[in-house]
Amino acid sequence: MSKVRQILDMNAFDGAGATGAVARRLGNLGAASVLFYREPIEMVSASGAWMMAKDGRRYLDFYNNVPSVGHSHPKVVEAVSRQIATLNTNTRYVVGIVDDYLDALKARLPDHLENVVLTCSGSEANDLAIRVARAVTGARGIIVTETAYHGNTALVTEASPSALKRGRLPDSVIAIPAPGHASYGEDISAGFRAATEAAMAELARRGMGTAALLVDSIFSSDGIFADPAGFLAPAAEAVQSAGGLVISDEVQPGFGRTGEAFWGFARHGLCPDIVTMGKPMGNGFPVAGMAARPDHLAAFCRETGYFNTFGGNPVAAAAGLAVLEVIETEALQANAAQVGAHLLSGLKALSARSPRIADVRGAGLFIGVDLCTADAEAAPDPEYTVTVINALREAGILIGAAGRFGATLKVRPPLCLTAGEADGFLRSLTDAIED
Known part of the structure; x- marks a missing residue:
């Protein structure tokens, strides 16, 4: 039985072995520090639906709803x-x-x-x-x-x-x-x-x-x-x-x-x-x-x-x-409806062929994808969810978790997301789920 998870614990960095900029952050914020991923990312810039890390890697942002009309608009x-x-x-x-x-x-x-x-x-x-x-x-x-x-x-x-x-x-x-x-x-x-x-x-x-x-x-x-x-x-x-x-x-x-x-x-x-x-x-x-x-x-x-x-x-x-x-x-509400419907359709198609997806639901550019065990019980699987989140990170996609057990992918990209960017996410999620 999966345990209920506190929201800030979902995919949070545990602080083990921190060095450099990460150790500096932990030293400054102490126990109140919240960093994501097994290997936290140091960001330096962002534009549209994309963020740029210090190491030159670009990430498609499917997590952050704060820059709703696009980073650095x-x-x-x-x-x-x-x-x-x-x-x-x-x-x-x-x-x-x-x-x-x-x-x-x-x-x-x-x-x-x-x-x-x-x-x-x-x-x-x-x-x-x-x-x-x-x-x-x-x-x-x-x-x-x-x-x-x-x-x-x-x-x-x-x-x-x-x-x-x-x-x-x-x-x-x-x-x-x-x-x-x-x-x-x-x-x-x-x-x-x-x-x-x-x-x-x-x-x-x-x-x-x-x-x-x-x-x-x-x-x-x-x-x-x-x-x-x-x-x-x-x-x-x-x-x-x-x-x-x-x-x-x-x-x-x-x-x-x-x-x-x-x-x-x-x-x-x-x-x-x-x-x-x-x-x-x-x-x-x-x-x-x-x-x-x-x-x-x-x-x-x-x-x-x-x-x-x-x-x-x-x-x-x-x-x-x-x-x-x-x-x-820029008709971003209409874009959320159109690209969101395209994204939802793709996610439901993936769900139909994957035993690891228990449900897909949402509206516009706010969608939840429940991940589960591969057995007949199909129980919420937060550990697998963390694995998928980190696999997406390696593929250049940022995403978070939600739900009572932390087993729901929270799909929440900027409203300026294009159909092509949505397709890129679907390909990366397919690879992460089916690996």
Whole structure:
């Protein structure tokens, strides 16, 4: 039986025999250091979907969703360079580009989410979202999924089961199984709603009440669960009908990645009360945010002030605005749909002939590939997954793992990926799987 794995332990370098630049990093960061691969890579540059190592080796990046429109995109670079050479300050001053960005971002959000608070990280955005939900509802209970990861502040870590190495979740947090067939059979929608309602009842029994259902709408850390589109709506309706809020964590699925919609929650027909955003917003420049109803934000601010020195600075706004413009002008959402469908088709074809692939699922350019033992049991095989990840690294492909057991390949390339690059990945994965 495979054991549950903590998210940062997946394919992490163990530190044994470190020398040179790797030893220097470990000496500086100590126990908090997180390096990938059996032999960590020293990177020096990147462009588009490719990264360049110090030894001159090029790697196709199928892991990193932070540079969502492509590494070192010239339009983002130019916008950031121009703004930092002009003015960078905090939000205590009125600076036009900040509100230009907020208006452009709100134009892509549901109309009821009229207020956006900009932060520096998704962790901060989710921390604020939980605090707002508790202020609005008067309840403390949070419902998440079993292998969720929502950030690293003290509050958000309590709602991130996959971040916990020891101990258990606090009484105010209940984790329910991820929305897959293994837990809910054929009717994922009804099963996930029933699990949510059971969690609400337990939170009531504990005297906590339900403040929010907090979900990453692609369930990335759980192993990527996208379909059937719409399965999230009944659970969300149950929470909202009972007076709780729905927080849609769009750090992973937002900004066109699923192809079908600009937001992951939109694929499910959700009307979230709060939307949190992060990594892809600035294409590598730190910018994140929380969008909320004005009355909800006001309820929080009556008791607690909020100010973020770097959140919403003009350079971050310039990066964010450039990202939105690139997604639109280069039709990257459509590209995610088209190249993602091509990639998904190729992966399913490989799965049909390989006993080592248990399942393939996803939307757009966010796909999960479950790897398993080759026997009749077809159990999750995290050790084999690490072997495949390192074989892909040797072939010049960067990829990560996800899922409860760390046995799911997390396919998450930049939105600018071409069909030719997707084919190169498929060839390398075929070689790694069939060796």
